[in-house]
Amino acid sequence: MEQIRSSRLSGFYKLSFGERQQQVARWAELTEAEVAVLSGTAGLDPGRADLMIENVVGVYGLPLGIATNFVVNGRDVLVPMAIEEPSVVAGASLAARLARAGGGFQAITTAPEMIGQLQVLDVADPWAARFALLAAREELLALANETDPVIISLGGGARDLEVRVLEHTPVGPMVIVHLIMDCRDAMGANLVNTACEAVAGRVEQITGGRVLLRILSNLADRRLARARCTIPVEALECADFSGEQVARGIVEAWAFAAADPYRAATHNKGIMNGVDAVVVATGNDWRAVEAGAHAYAARSGRYTSLSTWERDPQGHLVGTLEMPLAVGIVGGATRSHPVAQVALKILGVKTARELAEVIVSVGLAQNLAALRALATEGIQRGHMRLHARQVALAAGATGDEVAQVAQRMAEEGVIRIDRAVAILNTLRGNTGS
Ligand code: MEV
Numbered sequence: 001m002e003q004i005r006s007s008r009l010s011g012f013y014k015l016s017f018g019e020r021q022q023q024v025a026r027w028a029e030l031t032e033a034e035v036a037v038l039s040g041t042a043g044l045d046p047g048r049a050d051l052m053i054e055n056v057v058g059v060y061g062l063p064l065g066i067a068t069n070f071v072v073n074g075r076d077v078l079v080p081m082a083i084e085e086p087s088v089v090a091g092a093s094l095a096a097r098l099a100r101a102g103g104g105f106q107a108i109t110t111a112p113e114m115i116g117q118l119q120v121l122d123v124a125d126p127w128a129a130r131f132a133l134l135a136a137r138e139e140l141l142a143l144a145n146e147t148d149p150v151i152i153s154l155g156g157g158a159r160d161l162e163v164r165v166l167e168h169t170p171v172g173p174m175v176i177v178h179l180i181m182d183c184r185d186a187m188g189a190n191l192v193n194t195a196c197e198a199v200a201g202r203v204e205q206i207t208g209g210r211v212l213l214r215i216l217s218n219l220a221d222r223r224l225a226r227a228r229c230t231i232p233v234e235a236l237e238c239a240d241f242s243g244e245q246v247a248r249g250i251v252e253a254w255a256f257a258a259a260d261p262y263r264a265a266t267h268n269k270g271i272m273n274g275v276d277a278v279v280v281a282t283g284n285d286w287r288a289v290e291a292g293a294h295a296y297a298a299r300s301g302r303y304t305s306l307s308t309w310e311r312d313p314q315g316h317l318v319g320t321l322e323m324p325l326a327v328g329i330v331g332g333a334t335r336s337h338p339v340a341q342v343a344l345k346i347l348g349v350k351t352a353r354e355l356a357e358v359i360v361s362v363g364l365a366q367n368l369a370a371l372r373a374l375a376t377e378g379i380q381r382g383h384m385r386l387h388a389r390q391v392a393l394a395a396g397a398t399g400d401e402v403a404q405v406a407q408r409m410a411e412e413g414v415i416r417i418d419r420a421v422a423i424l425n426t427l428r429g430n431t432g433s
Contacts, residue, residue: 007076008100009068013090024066027078028346037338038064044337052336064281064339065089066346069096071104072361079362080343081277086386087379088273091369092362098372099365102230102316107357112183113159113222114326116192116215118200120175123209129175130163132206137161143202144179144195151191156184158195177203180222185352187285187328192216218291220324221299225360231317231368241376247317249375250368254309261303267367268297268306271321274366278359282347283333283340285326292324307367321364325356388415395420401427 005027012020025035036042040061050056067079067089081089099105123129133140137160144158151157162178179199181192196214204211236246257267272293279286297306307321329352334340349355373379388406395417397405405423409415 005076007068007070007078008097009078012066012068013093020066024078024346028348030342030345034342034345037342043339048336048338052333062280064343065277067092067096067362067365069093069100070358070361070365071096071100072107072358074104075348077348077358078346079278079358080281080346081274081362082281082339082343083273083277085273086390087383088277088366090382090386091373092274092365095365095368095372098231098235098368099229101232101235105227105229105361105364107225107227107361109226109325109353109356109360110222110224111159112156112185112188112352113180114183114188114192114220115217115222116179116181116196117213117217118177118179118196118203118211119213120177120203120207120209120211121171123173123175123207126165126167126173126175129207129209130165133163133175133177133203134161136202136206140179140199140202143199144181147194147198148191151182151184151186154184156182156191158182175207175209178217183328183352185329186331187288187326187334187352189216189285189288190331218288218326219295219299220288220292220326221296223324223326223356224322225325225356226320226322227357227360227364228318228320229361229364229368230312231319233315233317236317236372238372238376244315246372246376247311247315250317250371251309251311253371253375254305254307257305258308259304264297264303264305267370268293270370271306271323271363271367273370274362275323275325275359278362279327281340281343282327282329282355283335283337283343284328285332288326289324292326296324307364309371319364319368321360321367323360323363325359327355327359328352329355384415385410388420391415391417391420392424395424397424 021035021038044059046059049059062082062084065081067081070077070079140161141158145152159182160180164176166176167173179196181195183191193215200211200214233243233247236243257264272290276286279289297303306323307319309319312318328334329344347358388409389402392402392405401424404427405420408423409419
């Protein structure tokens, strides 16, 4: 039976590594073996890594943090995030707390449909070929469906056929076939690419042309995720700013991104800080998600913000985020990476669509955290405090020295590697160099 659990883990950040791990283990009912995976003692071992890619010489680690406070579609969620950048996990948790005051995030997704593309060249009459392909729709979909009986048994498979003519390209006209496949809980790259290759011969017969590329499109605009949240204006109040000032500042900051591609790139990068961290933690292909997000942001012909921020009639702040999210919970590294399996268990998601609904909510939360900081004290104060630990580590500090060096730099307001080295030398009584 589903337990009623709160993701509002106040003071979680103050716990030790081991205490946090135990709390999450209890929360998500992790086994000892799963906790060992998180500890790194049974995570991605070299033998397994050697089977995942080519020419393996090691295993690359990243910190795995937990964002707290998330409520997505009424369900409390703890969110595993794999990322090297300080402030991201703290920012997501803070923004999720603000959204919680307004009921959390509502998120929805479209069906998990991916687009596979076939490029048909040397077609004598592209428009006649288009008609002939559309007339053969049922036959081509059936052919695509022969490639994977498992996806059919799960309720997925080929759904539709679209045909476009690109009349003016540097090599002349071409006919582009879109094979739309419902990938259910898989990201679907292999499924789609296999189906595209399978129908290519018949497409050549029908068109009299030559098929060159057969590959999925990362502009997954049939597989969209949308999140929405309402932040009560009083929840936005902070030390030196009223809730009203913060809400207005966030809308003004968003308007800048909506109007200017230079700002939109950074604004969307902030969204992707959250999105990618969960995509990576769950073993999904973050390059695919990145490519889809930015192509979608430019779909009007002008690159713009993926999110919107506005005020409702009561003056509360309302945010939305809409983006393609091609993620899965089966196949690829989602299954073969032990940490990804534990991350999925912590998330408690049962379908790829549910995973996408959490991820798009985290993207919106991350955007809120960034805009809130930028529109008030600026991001450097909070960020540099956290960044100081990394600078201390880079300077060679170990154990307790890390916190001491970081704190000293934060007090001085100078967070630089040369200063960290100097403080470390003083701490160690080494004033020689
Ligand atoms: C830094 O990783 C992300 C931000 O630059 C995002 C933004 O500017 O909105 C803070």
